[in-house]
Amino acid sequence: MRAAIAAAAAFAALTFVTPALPGQTPPQTAAPAPAWSVQPWLEDLAVAERALRTKYANLEWLLTERGVDLDGLFVRARTALAGARSDADAAAVLNRLVQRISDGHVDISWPRPAAPPLAGAPPAPPPSRESFCRARGYGPAAPGFAPALSGFTPIESGDVFHAGTFAVGGTRVGIVRIGVFQPQGSLAVCTEAVAALAIPLDRPCDEACEDRLLTRAYRGLTAALDDRLKRLRAAGAEILLVDITGNGGGSEWAEAAARMLSRRPLVSARLGFVRGEHWAGTWARLRDRLRGFAETASPADRDRLLGWALEAEAARAEAARSCPPTGGACPWLGRAGYATGLVAGVPAGHFDGKDWAPWVFSPAQYPYRDGAWDGPVVLLVDQETWSAAEQFAAILQDNRVALVVGARTGGSGCGHTWGGTPTRLPHSGATLRLPDCARFRADGSNEVRGVIPDLLLAWRANDGAAFRARMLEAALPQAIARARALHRP
Numbered sequence: 001m002r003a004a005i006a007a008a009a010a011f012a013a014l015t016f017v018t019p020a021l022p023g024q025t026p027p028q029t030a031a032p033a034p035a036w037s038v039q040p041w042l043e044d045l046a047v048a049e050r051a052l053r054t055k056y057a058n059l060e061w062l063l064t065e066r067g068v069d070l071d072g073l074f075v076r077a078r079t080a081l082a083g084a085r086s087d088a089d090a091a092a093v094l095n096r097l098v099q100r101i102s103d104g105h106v107d108i109s110w111p112r113p114a115a116p117p118l119a120g121a122p123p124a125p126p127p128s129r130e131s132f133c134r135a136r137g138y139g140p141a142a143p144g145f146a147p148a149l150s151g152f153t154p155i156e157s158g159d160v161f162h163a164g165t166f167a168v169g170g171t172r173v174g175i176v177r178i179g180v181f182q183p184q185g186s187l188a189v190c191t192e193a194v195a196a197l198a199i200p201l202d203r204p205c206d207e208a209c210e211d212r213l214l215t216r217a218y219r220g221l222t223a224a225l226d227d228r229l230k231r232l233r234a235a236g237a238e239i240l241l242v243d244i245t246g247n248g249g250g251s252e253w254a255e256a257a258a259r260m261l262s263r264r265p266l267v268s269a270r271l272g273f274v275r276g277e278h279w280a281g282t283w284a285r286l287r288d289r290l291r292g293f294a295e296t297a298s299p300a301d302r303d304r305l306l307g308w309a310l311e312a313e314a315a316r317a318e319a320a321r322s323c324p325p326t327g328g329a330c331p332w333l334g335r336a337g338y339a340t341g342l343v344a345g346v347p348a349g350h351f352d353g354k355d356w357a358p359w360v361f362s363p364a365q366y367p368y369r370d371g372a373w374d375g376p377v378v379l380l381v382d383q384e385t386w387s388a389a390e391q392f393a394a395i396l397q398d399n400r401v402a403l404v405v406g407a408r409t410g411g412s413g414c415g416h417t418w419g420g421t422p423t424r425l426p427h428s429g430a431t432l433r434l435p436d437c438a439r440f441r442a443d444g445s446n447e448v449r450g451v452i453p454d455l456l457l458a459w460r461a462n463d464g465a466a467f468r469a470r471m472l473e474a475a476l477p478q479a480i481a482r483a484r485a486l487h488r489p
Helices: 002-013 039-055 059-065 070-082 087-101 129-134 187-197 207-234 253-259 277-295 299-320 388-398 465-487
Strands: 107-109 153-155 163-168 171-177 239-243 270-274 333-338 377-381 402-406 431-433 437-440
Touching (some): 039 070, 129 187, 163 207, 253 388
Parallel strands (some): 239 377, 377 402
Antiparallel strands (some): 163 171, 270 437
8 A cells, every 4th residue: 555655656746748749839837936035025124124214203212222233133134034935934034023123113014815705605684783883893891800809899880991999908999990092992882872873874884974983982981981980989989090901002082081080280291203204294284274273263262373383383394304313413303292282281171162172282172071080099000001001101190190000011102193104015015114203201201111100010911810909909008108198289
């Protein structure tokens, strides 16, 4: 039997050429596949390097604070590519390069082949509000590790902002979980918005429909957080724990949510931006929009709007200024405005009734109220707290509103504004995305370094909820005392 198999294998390995008869064209054998070449991948790497050196917002942080040898990083990447033998090998080299930069907003995505249609797929079920929302990325949020705390009593709250209370000595503590800073973390917020807006489920939802849905969902999200804070106070909570561990970020709604934890106006982080066409255009559009609002505004508003338009024009000029990435001719990033726009902080409702309000102060688009909770705050963070969640933590820490407890946050800082400035790698078709902005904290540091807690816990990213809860419980008496001291006038 083995001899027969061997003979068959040898037979299959032979190449047969049928001789041509007179007047016939000899049969053609298949052309050999071209040899794999690393050269196109080296060209992709060169494009990625140029992008990193010219439009990466956190380049200074990478070179100085992180101490990365960028020249050496790319030398090693080219050496690794030289040893590659396939597209998979080469793609792995670029993936490792991104990992070594260790910035949560630096990523590379690879083109995916189109999936073939499924033959005989069953008909889709009738649309429902739930399926409509799930198709748009909405889903229920996880409760965090609060249920693992000793004596925890939950407050019934649906699928958003899980909350409850527990005791630490003679102190009643309330805890609320914010899993993500956008309404996609709640299925109920979406389904309620769909019902309130009477969105038809059997027709496409166009851009205007999506905008109405999102606006309504944010209103529901804001109202839900306000409700949880009221109910925790009614349940006797004296201290508030806000759990944003494992929170991957979200949107500028984080600025509104932060202001709900303090009666006094908070001052937001200063904004830095990468010079070039993207930000020059962004500031120019804001300038023109503010001038347009000024044309029909009251005299007092007109003066304010034209003043802000002048600030936007100065920022546009700074963004358009030619500045070599090295040599110290000018700072690496332009600076203008704040994380919230051209206004760093005003009381909630200060711009009510002004259609231009969100363009100068982004939290104005949300119906929040300052000081929905007006008491001591402990904020829980860990290595998986990222992006807008770090923005939330940083503004509370810098304004001395909350005592931050846990592990140092992941470190992604500001991200991609208005679509960002993606770079397409010509050979592979991969897209490299680099952050185009930075948020600078009260001490002048770039938020991308991560938020360092006031009270560090020995948490690891892979710790279970029960183990984390035990470590937190041991630290809570100290955290509560420090949060109370922080809250005193």
